[in-house]
Amino acid sequence: xxxxxxxxxxxxxxxxxxxxxSTAKPMVEFQQVSKRFGAGSSGAEVVALDDVxxxxxxxxVTGIIGRSGAGKSTLIRLxxxxxxxTSGHVLVDGTDVAGLxxxxxxxxxxxxxxxxxxxxxxxxxxxxxxxxxPLEIAGIDKQTIEKRVTPLLDLVGLSDKRNRYPSELSGxxxxxxxxxxxxxxxxxxxxxxxxxxxxxxxxxxSILALLTKINRDLGLTVLLITHEMEVIxxxxxxxxxxxxxxxxxxxxxxxxxxGHKHETTRALLGGLAGMHLxxxxxxxxxxxxxxxxxxxxxxxxxxxxxxxxxxARLGSxxxxxxNIMAGAVDEIAGRPFGMLVVSLLADxxxxxxARNFLADHGLSSEVLGYVR
Amino acid sequence: MSADIxxxxxxxxxxxxxxxxxxxxxxxxxxxxxxxxxxxxxxGELFPAPSINKALGLVVNATRSTPxxxxxxxxxxFTRAIAGTSIGTTAAIVPLTIATIPFIAxxxxxxxxxxxxxxxxxxxxxxxxxxxxxxxxxxxxARPGIASALTLTIVSLIGYAAMVGAIGxxxxxxxxxxxxxxxxxxxxxxxxxxxxxxxxxxxxxxxDRLARQFDKRNRPK
Ligand SMILES: Nc1ncnc2c1ncn2[C@@H]1O[C@H](COP(=O)(O)OP(=O)(O)OP(=O)(O)O)[C@@H](O)[C@H]1O
Ligand SMILES: [Mg+2]
Numbered sequence: 030x031x032x033x034x035x036x037x038x039x040x041x042x043x044x045x046x047x048x049x050x051s052t053a054k055p056m057v058e059f060q061q062v063s064k065r066f067g068a069g070s071s072g073a074e075v076v077a078l079d080d081v082x083x084x085x086x087x088x089x090v091t092g093i094i095g096r097s098g099a100g101k102s103t104l105i106r107l108x109x110x111x112x113x114x115t116s117g118h119v120l121v122d123g124t125d126v127a128g129l130x131x132x133x134x135x136x137x138x139x140x141x142x143x144x145x146x147x148x149x150x151x152x153x154x155x156x157x158x159x160x161x162x163p164l165e166i167a168g169i170d171k172q173t174i175e176k177r178v179t180p181l182l183d184l185v186g187l188s189d190k191r192n193r194y195p196s197e198l199s200g201x202x203x204x205x206x207x208x209x210x211x212x213x214x215x216x217x218x219x220x221x222x223x224x225x226x227x228x229x230x231x232x233x234x235s236i237l238a239l240l241t242k243i244n245r246d247l248g249l250t251v252l253l254i255t256h257e258m259e260v261i262x263x264x265x266x267x268x269x270x271x272x273x274x275x276x277x278x279x280x281x282x283x284x285x286x287x288g289h290k291h292e293t294t295r296a297l298l299g300g301l302a303g304m305h306l307x308x309x310x311x312x313x314x315x316x317x318x319x320x321x322x323x324x325x326x327x328x329x330x331x332x333x334x335x336x337x338x339x340x341a342r343l344g345s346x347x348x349x350x351x352n353i354m355a356g357a358v359d360e361i362a363g364r365p366f367g368m369l370v371v372s373l374l375a376d377x378x379x380x381x382x383a384r385n386f387l388a389d390h391g392l393s394s395e396v397l398g399y400v401r
Numbered sequence: 402m403s404a405d406i407x408x409x410x411x412x413x414x415x416x417x418x419x420x421x422x423x424x425x426x427x428x429x430x431x432x433x434x435x436x437x438x439x440x441x442x443x444x445g446e447l448f449p450a451p452s453i454n455k456a457l458g459l460v461v462n463a464t465r466s467t468p469x470x471x472x473x474x475x476x477x478x479f480t481r482a483i484a485g486t487s488i489g490t491t492a493a494i495v496p497l498t499i500a501t502i503p504f505i506a507x508x509x510x511x512x513x514x515x516x517x518x519x520x521x522x523x524x525x526x527x528x529x530x531x532x533x534x535x536x537x538x539x540x541x542x543a544r545p546g547i548a549s550a551l552t553l554t555i556v557s558l559i560g561y562a563a564m565v566g567a568i569g570x571x572x573x574x575x576x577x578x579x580x581x582x583x584x585x586x587x588x589x590x591x592x593x594x595x596x597x598x599x600x601x602x603x604x605x606x607x608x609d610r611l612a613r614q615f616d617k618r619n620r621p622k
Contacts, residue, residue, distance in 0.1 A: 109526055138528035149523035152618045153541045163527040165537065194617040214527070 054123055056218055056250040057085035057108055062117035062127075064103055064274075077103040079274040081117070085252050085267070090244050092265030092282070093254040094297055100274040101254040105220050108252065109141045110134040122217060139167055142211030146223035148203040150195040150210075157182065157191045160210045167214060181209040185239065201232035208239060212247070219243070221253035225260060233257075237264045258297055262286070262361050270294045282362040287331050306370060306397065307355050314398035322399040323372040324380050325354070329393045330367050339390050340371065343383050350374040372400065406589060409576055414596055416490045417572040420562040423494050425555050428501030432554075433547070435461075435502060436509025437535060447521070447531040461503040469561055472496055473568060493570030497561055505554050512546025513539050545616035552608025556601050563597060573597055 064078040077100045085091045095101050106112040107119050110126045118125045126137055150159045160181055164174045182188045185205035195203055204224060211219055221240070225233040241264050244251050255261060261268050261282060268286070269279035272293040278285050286298060306314075314325060328340070343349045351371055358367035373380060384394050435457070441447040442454040464472070473496040480495040481487045516539055524538045540547070566574025573593050581590025 111522065111525060135528040135530065138526060141526070143523070143526040145519060145523060147517075147519055149517070149519040151520060151538065151542060153544060153615070162524070162537065166524070166527050166529045166533050196618055220526075 053087050055084045055120075056087045056089075056122060057083075057252060058118075058120040059083040059104075059107075060118040060120065062107065062114045062119060064100075064107065064112065065115045076274050078107075078114070081271075081274075081276050083269055083276055083279065085250060088244075088248055088250055089267050090241070090251040090253070090265050091267040091269070092261040093252070093269050093271055094256065094258065094261050095254075095271035095293075096256060096297070099271045101256075101271060102222055104271065105222050105252065105254050108218075108220055109138050109143060139163070139214045140216050141218045141220060142214065142216040143220040143222070144204065144207045144211050144224045146226045148195070148200075148207045148227075150203055150206055152195055155192045155194055156187060156198070156206050159195070159206055160213050163210060163213045177213060178209075181212055184212070184243075185209045199232075200228050201235060204228065204232075204236050205239065208236075208243070212243070212249075217250065219249050219251045221251065223255055224253065226255065226257065230259075233260070234263070240264060256297075262359070266362050270297065283331070283364050283366070286361050287329065287366050310354060310370070310400065313400050315400070316398055318377055318399045319401060320376075322401045323352075323374050324377075324399055325397040326371050326373060326380075326384070327395045327397055328369045328371060328387060329395070330369075331364070331391075339387060339392060340369070343373070343386065347375075347379060347383055347386065349379055349383055370397070406580070406586075409580070410589075410592060410596070413571065413573045413576040413593075414600075416570075417559065417562050417574075417600070420490060420494055420497055420565070420570065420572060421555060421558045424497035424501050424562070425551075425558055427494075427498045428505055428554065428558075429551065431498075432502045432505025433509050435506040436550075437513060437539065439506060439510040440513035441531075441535065441539070447534060461506055464500065464503040465507065469496070469500055469564060470568075472500055473565065488569040490571040493562070493565040493568075493572075497558060497565065500561060501554060501558060504557065505550060508550030508553060509543070509547055512543040512550055515546060516542040545612045545618075548608060548612040548615055552605060552612070555604045555608070559597060559600055559604070 059081045062078055062081040062083075063076070066075040066077055067073065081104065083093075083104075093101055093104060103112060107114055108121060108126070110129060114127050117127070119127050121137065121141065124137060126134065129137060151162065154162065157178055160178045161174045164177060169177075179188075182191055185208055187202060187205055187209070190198060190202060190206075195206070198206065207224070219240075224240075225236050228236060237260060240251055240253070243249055244264075251264075253260070253265065265282050267280070268282040269276050270285065270291060270293055271277070272291075277291045277293050285294065290298065310325060315322075318324065340351050340353075343351050351373055354370045354372055356367065356369035358365055360366065373383060375383065380396075384396075387394050438448070439454060439457060439461070442450045444451045467475070473493075476496055476499060477487045479499075480492050483495050484492040486492050520538050520542060521534055524534045529537065562570070562572050563574030563577070566572045566576070566578060569575075573596060577590050577593035580586045581593060
C-alpha cells in the first residue's frame with residue numbers, strides 16, 4: 030500500500046526535480062522489514078523495526094525523521110547490510126542485500142557511501158589519506174587514488190587542508206572530508222546517519238547545501254536520517270516519519286508536512302512556524318462554543334495561494350469580524366507554506382460558511398478552540 | 402674502580418640488553434597478534450570466537466598473576482627443552498619471553514579496544530574485510546597506544562632481566578648481587594643501579610617520543 034502511495038507522489042507535479050526517473054525501479058526498497066534485537070538468551074527483546082515498507086526513489090533526497098530510539102539508525106544500517114533484518118527484504122538497486130553473504134555484501138557496500146554524526150575519520154590519517162581509505166580498501170592503485178582524491182578535495186572545498194589531520198579541522202570541515210570519503214568509490218547511493226547533528230546551524234546549512242549539490246550534480250540518491258525537522262525541510266523532497274519502529278507516514282515532504290498529519294509528525298513539526306500557539310490564547314481556550322465566543326481557527330496556505338484578500342472577504346462578503354492572532358510563513362522543500370491563527374466572531378453556522386468559503390479557495394482550516 | 406670491574410659491567414650490560422632485546426622481540430611477535438585477537442574475538446566482534454577468547458584470556462591471566470620468579474622455576478623443563486639448558490643468559494630468555502607475551506597481549510588489547518568503534522563501523526561500511534580493518538584501522542589507530550605498551554614492556558623486561566640474574570642468567574642483576582652484595586662492593590652495586598636507571602630512562606623517553614609522533618589526535622595548531 031505504501032509503495033503505491035510513494036510511486037504516485039514520485040510522479041506528482043510536487044516533485045520539483047527534473048528527470049527524477051520515477052518510473053525506474055527505486056534505489057532502495059524495504060519490503061515488510063522487521064528487525065528484533067536480543068531475541069536470544071539475554072531476555073527482553075526489542076522490536077527496532079516493525080513491518081516497514083519504504084521506497085527511496087532513484088535520484089531523490091529522501092529523509093527519515095523520528096525521535097530518538099525510533100529505529101532510524103537500524104533502518105539505515107540495513108541498507109548497507111551492517112545489520113540483517115529479522116524478516117523481510119531490503120532491495121538496493123534491485124539486489125536483496127538481506128540475502129547476501131559477507132563477501133558479496135562487501136562489494137555492494139563499495140557502491141554505497143555513508144557519512145556519520147561523529148564523522149568517524151581516522152585520526153592517524155591526513156584529510157587526503159582519509160578520503161583515500163575506501164579506495165585502498167578496494168585495492169585501487171596509488172596513481173588512480175591520487176587522481177580521484179584531488180578533485181574530491183576540490184568538490185568539498187578543502188584542497189588547502191589536504192595534508193591536515195582531523196584534529197586540525199573544524200567539525201564542518203571534518204564532515205566535508207567524510208562526504209568526500211563517502212564519494213570516493215563513486216557510489217550510487219549516499220547514506221547519512223545524523224550527519225549534521227553535531228554541527229551548529231550555520232555549518233549544518235552549508236553541509237546540507239553540499240549534499241544538495243552532490244545530489245543535483247552527480248545524480249546521487251541520498252538517504253538521510255535525522256531528528257531535525259529543519260534538515261528535512263531544507264533538502265528532502267521525500268520524507269518518511271518513523272515512530273516506534275513503524276513508518277507512520279511517507280510521501281512528498283510538502284504533502285506530508287502540510288497535509289493531514291499523524292500525531293508523531295505533528296509533534297516533530299512543533300518547531301515549524303505557526304505550530305506553537307501563543308500562551309495568551311492557549312490559557313483561555315476551551316473546547317466548547319458558548320454564545321458570543323470567538324472561534325479560533327488555523328488557516329493553512331500552501332504554495333502560492335494568497336490569504337489576506339480571502340480573509341478580508343470574510344469580513345466584506347460574510348460580515349464576520351476577523352482578527353489575526355499569530356502567523357508565520359515557512360519554506361518546505363522549496364515551496365512556501367504558512368499558517369495564520371485567526372479569531373472569528375460569528376455564530377457556528379457562519380463559521381461553517383467561512384470555512385467552506387476558504388476551502389473553495391484552496392485554503393484548509395482547522396478549528397482549534399473557542400475563546401470568550 | 403678497576404678495569405676488571407668495568408669490563409664486567411660492560412659484559413653484564415650487554416647480556417641484559419641481549420635478553421631484553423630477544424625476549425622483547427619474540428614476545429612482541431606473539432604478544433601483539435594475541436592482543437589483537439583478544440580485542441577482536443568477542444561475541445559479535447570481527448573474528449567472533451567467544452570460547453577461544455575466554456580460554457586464552459584465562460591463560461593470559463594465569464601467566465600474569467604468577468610471580469615471575471615462580472614462573473621461572475615452574476617452566477624449567479620447558480626451558481631446558483627449548484634452550485638445551487636451564488641456566489645461563491640464553492636459557493633466561495625463555496621465561497622472560499613467556500612472561501612478556503601475555504603482558505604485551507593485554508596492553509595491546511587495551512590499546513585496540515580504545516579505538517573508536519565508529520571507525521570500525523565506517524570501514525565496514527566501505528566494504529573492508531576484517532583483516533583490512535585490523536591493519537588499516539585498528540593497528541594504525543592504536544599505534545600510539547601500542548608504542549606506549551612496548552615501552553612499558555621493555556622497561557619491565559629490564560627489571561625482570563635483572564631478576565633472572567639471581568638464578569644464573571647473567572646480566573646486570575647478576576653483577577649487582579654477586580659483587581655488590583655478596584662481595585660487599587657497594588660502589589659496584591651503585592653503578593649497576595645507575596646503569597639500570599639510565600637504561601630505563603633512555604627507553605622511556607625514546608618510547609614517549611615515538612608515541613607522541615604517532616599520536617595525531619591532539620596536535621598543536
Ligand atoms: N545492537 C542492538 N542491540 C539491542 N538493541 C538495539 C541495538 N541497536 C538498536 N537497538 C534498539 O533498537 C531501537 C532503535 O534503535 P536505533 O539506534 O535504530 O534508534 P535511532 O532512531 O537511531 O535513535 P537515535 O536518534 O537516538 O540515534 C532502540 O530501542 C535501541 O535500543
Ligand atoms: Mg541513531
